[in-house]
Amino acid sequence: MSADEIDYNIVFPDAGTSERHWQGTKEPVVILLGWAGCKDKHLSKYSSIYNEQGCVTIRYTAPLKTVFISESFGYKELSSTALKLLEILYDYEVENSPVFFHVFSNGGFMLYRYVVELLHSDKQFSSLCVVGAVVDSAPGSGNIRGALRALAATLGPKISPLLRYVLLALFAVSVFLLRVVLYPLTKFIHKNHYDAVQDGPPAWPHLHLYSRADLVIRYRDVEQFMEAVKKKGVSVDGYDFASSSHVCHFRDFPEQYTRKCRVFLAACMKDLEGVEKVKKRQHLQKSK
Structure with missing residues (x-):
């Protein structure tokens, strides 16, 4: 499948900026996965956090229908999207660079979730070197009211009030039946994203940025998820911005948000350097 089938944006830094920040090592490739309804002009503001650090950035936001309809009804359209997204790394010959994710909302x-599953199971992608992930305002689980708020926000003001009401009502009933009432049965066919990643978490470090003022994603869901994957040996850190609303932490606290992302990326890259040094030392010992 060609990666050209999905609408993404990729930005390469100039060589001088990369050399200044990474000093001869391969610059990270940061993959940013936008929230439902996210416009690229908004996502590009986040990618600048990393572009200014000499990173390659790839921006992509899944279509609304895929997020709100396909996933809610158990259709795994996003699985093929995840495949195409990872193929971009090979198309641009950056598959040997460190990979870092910045993920927004559910x-x-x-x-x-599907990217993680591919990295776990696919022979080709299992060789990719993922160093870490920032997760902004996610994940949430079973919050129908929050999902309705998210859908209402993405529909925008241009849609007629009657159509808005009908769409929200249908969505609420469907999600409540499939993802709450019947979920003890349907989860054997299709787990939700929250449970899937919690049950099979990736090994790389995570930084969760969230807020107890978020009306879409409950902060308790984020904190419970962090505790669950931490018990499975995943390095997890989090920061509660306390007052910012859903995916608005960067808007309300730009300097603090930027600093946390850059410090975390630098720490992940430093950990990678340590692992590579150990591997080189082991290789030298074996060759003697």
Whole structure:
């Protein structure tokens, strides 16, 4: 499948910026997965956090229908999207670079779930070197009211009030039946993103940025998820911005948000350097 079939944006830094920040090592490739309804002009503001650090960035946001309809009804359209997304690394010959994710809300996390599964199971992608992930305002689980708020926000003000009401009502009833009432049965066919990643978490470090003021994703869901994967040996850190609303932490606290992302990326890259040094030392010892 060609990666050209999905609408993404890729930005390469100039060589001088990369050399200044990474000093001869391969610059990271940061993959940003937008929230449902996210416009690229908004996502590009986040990618600048990494572009200014000499990173390659890939921006992608899954279509609304895929996030709100396909996933809700158990259709795994995002699985093929995840495949195409990872193929971009090979198309641009950056598959040997360190890979870092920045994931937004449940819309981005639903896609991230399938990326993680591919990295676990696919022979080709298992060789990719993922160093870490920032997760902004996610993941949430079983919050129908929050999902309705998210859908209402993405529909926008241009849609007629009657159509808005009908769409929200249908969505609420469907999700309540499939993802709450019948979920003890349907989860054997299709787990939700929250449970899937919690049950099979990736090994790389995660930084969760969230807020107890978020009305879409409950902060308790984020904290419970962090505790669950931490018990499975995953390095997890989190920061509660306390007052910012859903996916608005960067808007309300730009300097603090930027600093946390860059410090975390630098720490992940430093950990990678340590692992590579150990591997080289072991290789030298074996060759003697």
